Amino acid sequence: xxxxxxxxxxxxxxxxxxxxxxxxxxxxxxxxxxxxxxxxxxxxxxxxxxxxxxxxxxxxxxxxxxxxxxxxxxxxxxxxxxxxxxxxxxxxxxxxxxxxxxxxxxxxxxxxxxxxxxxxxxxxxxxxxxxxxxxxxxxxxxxxxxxxxxxxxxxxxxxxxxxxxxxxxxxxxxxxxxxxxxxxxxxxxxxxxxxxxxxxxxxxxxxxxxxxxxxxxxxxxxxxxxxx
Numbered sequence: 001x002x003x004x005x006x007x008x009x010x011x012x013x014x015x016x017x018x019x020x021x022x023x024x025x026x027x028x029x030x031x032x033x034x035x036x037x038x039x040x041x042x043x044x045x046x047x048x049x050x051x052x053x054x055x056x057x058x059x060x061x062x063x064x065x066x067x068x069x070x071x072x073x074x075x076x077x078x079x080x081x082x083x084x085x086x087x088x089x090x091x092x093x094x095x096x097x098x099x100x101x102x103x104x105x106x107x108x109x110x111x112x113x114x115x116x117x118x119x120x121x122x123x124x125x126x127x128x129x130x131x132x133x134x135x136x137x138x139x140x141x142x143x144x145x146x147x148x149x150x151x152x153x154x155x156x157x158x159x160x161x162x163x164x165x166x167x168x169x170x171x172x173x174x175x176x177x178x179x180x181x182x183x184x185x186x187x188x189x190x191x192x193x194x195x196x197x198x199x200x201x202x203x204x205x206x207x208x209x210x211x212x213x214x215x216x217x218x219x220x221x222x223x224x225x226x227x228x
Contacts (some may be wrong), residue, residue, distance in 0.1 A: 002218060004162045005102060006153060006185070007169035009043055009120060010115035011193030013095045014127065016115075017042050018088040023081035024056045030076060033060040038156050046173045046193040048114040048139045048146045050074045081199075082119045086126035092190070094211030099132040100214065110156040111136035114146045114175070135159035148178035153185060168218060177202045 010016045017038060025035040031163045036059055044055040103109060109132050113120055117138025124130040137156045145151035157167050167182035170194020180187035181203075189204040190211075199207045207219045 001166055002107075002221065004108040004110065004157065004160045004166055004167040005218070006110045006112045006156045006160075006167055006169050006180075008147075008169075008173070008176050009111055009115055009123075011172040011195070012092070012176075012190050013099075013111075013129070014091055014123065014172060016085070016087055016089040016123070017045060017194070019085055020045060020052065020081065022088070023077055023084065024052070026080040027053065027073060027077040028056060028060050031060075031073070033057070033062075042194055043196050046114065046175055049078055049116060049185045053077050076122075078116065078119070082116070082122065086123045089123055089127070091127055091129065092211065096127075096129060098211040098214050099129065103132050108160040108162060109133050110137065110160050112147070112152050112154075112156040112169070112179075116140040117141045119168045147175040148182070150183035151181050153179045153183040157183070157185070168221065170214070172199065174202055177204055186221050188214070214219060 007013055021036065021038050021041040023042060028035060032158045036056060040059055044052050050070060054070060099109065101124040111120060111133050115138055117136060117140055120136055120138045121130065124133065135156050137152050139146045140150045142155050153169060154164065157164050167185050169176055169185045171186040171187060172190045173195040174197060176189065177187050186205045189199040189202060189207050191207050191209040205221060208214055208217045
């Protein structure tokens with residue numbers, strides 16, 4: 001019986017690449033490094049702020065990431081990013097409407113993202129999505145345990161008050177599949193998210209492209225027979 005849905009954020013519910021790229025380029029400018037094009041940044045997204053900064057520094061020519069300075073530069077990136085996290089970020093078309101339908105049907109909804117929790121909540125509020133989610137688990141909500149570790153997914157499920165076999169993970173990338181499998185959840189992927197590997201090749205239970213297809217994908221899962 002599916003009672004809850006745990007959503008990834010970037011690439012699944014929102015297109016945040018432009019704001020992430022802008023903040024990275026401000027940080028890179030601080031280091032005297034070249035700016036990155038949006039097409040360079042998109043494949044870097046999904047493993048948390050520190051990994052994003054590490055990849056950006058490598059692509060731009062190095063900087064001061066050695067010698068234990070990556071944490072400092074990550075904080076500088078976040079200082080550039082968090083106040084501007086929703087300037088050019090928008091919901092994926094159809095996502096808000098799908099969330100409204102799912103909430104109205106009685107599903108409990110959570111966010112589970114490697115993005116820091118404060119930035120996540122800022123974006124959800126700015127985009128008018130905050131009220132749909134009973135739980136928000138960010139990359140710093142469970143210290144040292146970002147996806148693909150299942151701890152974040154399990155924390156989201158626990159906060160919703162359901163069991164893992166009563167929830168479904170909805171994401172767009174390999175980390176979502178790995179974390180969901182390790183946590184014991186089925187997983188659905190949105191095609192066209194932030195992944196270099198096509199969604200169909202990541203081992204999800206089903207893949208959808210348009211959010212209008214999400215309800216049918218949920219209903220087709222074996223556990224969905226007694227869904228709300």
